[in-house]
Amino acid sequence: MLKYQARIYVTLRPSVLDPAGVAVQSGLKHMGYDNVEQVRIGKYVEVTLDAESEDAARQQLDIICDRLLANPVIENYCFELTQLSEAAGVKG
DSSP states (O other): OEEEEEEEEEEEOTTSOOHHHHHHHHHHHHTTOTTOOOOOOEEEEEEEEEESSHHHHHHHHHHHIIIIIOOTTTEEEEEEEEEEEEOTTOOO
């Protein structure tokens, strides 16, 4: 088994209104940042998991994101996957 870390980004689809982003953008304008054209708020999640391969880890992460972390009707997700090490206790 290999150990992986995923950095998962969940964002609202471009067609979905982002009230939190609108509120932050308004606050920035009141602070004098008139050059900020748009703000979108999302979620960032880190997951560490063991998997047989990178492909297996990616498949598992797709299921995790589709079923729990993102609402596929209104949100998109993407992730970066990094292999941390081989699982402890495995000798070659």
